[in-house]
Amino acid sequence: MAEAVLQDHGHSPDARAALAVPADTHQAQPIKLYLVVWGWLFVLSTGSYLVDYFGLQGYLRWSLIIAFMMLKAGLIVAVFMHMAWERLALAYAIIVPPVLVLVFVAIMVLESDHTLWTRLTFFAGS
CATH class of the missing domain: 1.20.5 (Single alpha-helices involved in coiled-coils or other helix-helix interfaces)
Incomplete structure (x- = not known):
């Protein structure tokens, strides 16, 4: 099926061989x-x-x-x-979001002192 698709789009036999995936792509560690x-x-x-x-x-x-x-x-x-x-793109897709979450948590920690000061200043007299 895949060979037929490659052949339909004018790919040479060498290109079809280069795109072929070997049967044993996952090595056991x-x-x-x-x-x-x-x-x-x-x-x-x-x-x-x-x-x-x-x-x-x-x-x-x-x-x-x-x-x-x-x-x-x-x-x-x-x-x-x-x-x-895994490929680098897949690793980035998995690793980057948690790293960004940690960056946002750090920003919230830095901002929390200002928020506390604001609450104590404006709501302490209520």
């Missing part, structure tokens, strides 16, 4: 890679747990929790969801 990633996920989860165990507070606590969360999510997406082996 070595089990060692998955075991190493599981080990790193365990280490990062332990670090996240230790943040609570040691009772860290404030910006340090939330920075560490978010850093551990992003590292774990990145490992899971890259290896277990096979994004490390």
Whole structure:
């Protein structure tokens, strides 16, 4: 069917061969890679747990929790969801939106002081 479509549009046999997809396009990754990633996920989860165990507070606590969360999510997406082996356009389609969400959250955090000041100034007397 695909050859007929290519032939109908005047493509040469060489072009049809270049566009042919080999039957075995997905290679299995070595089990060692998955075991190493599981080990790193365990280490990062332990670090996240230790943040609570040691009772860290404030910006340090939330920075560490978010850093551990992003590292774990990145490992899971890259290896277990096979994004490390996908085309760059598809990887950007998956990665860019969460990064933009983090940028907007950072903007909201910076803006929150102004919002609090405005509320305290104009609504404190009510």
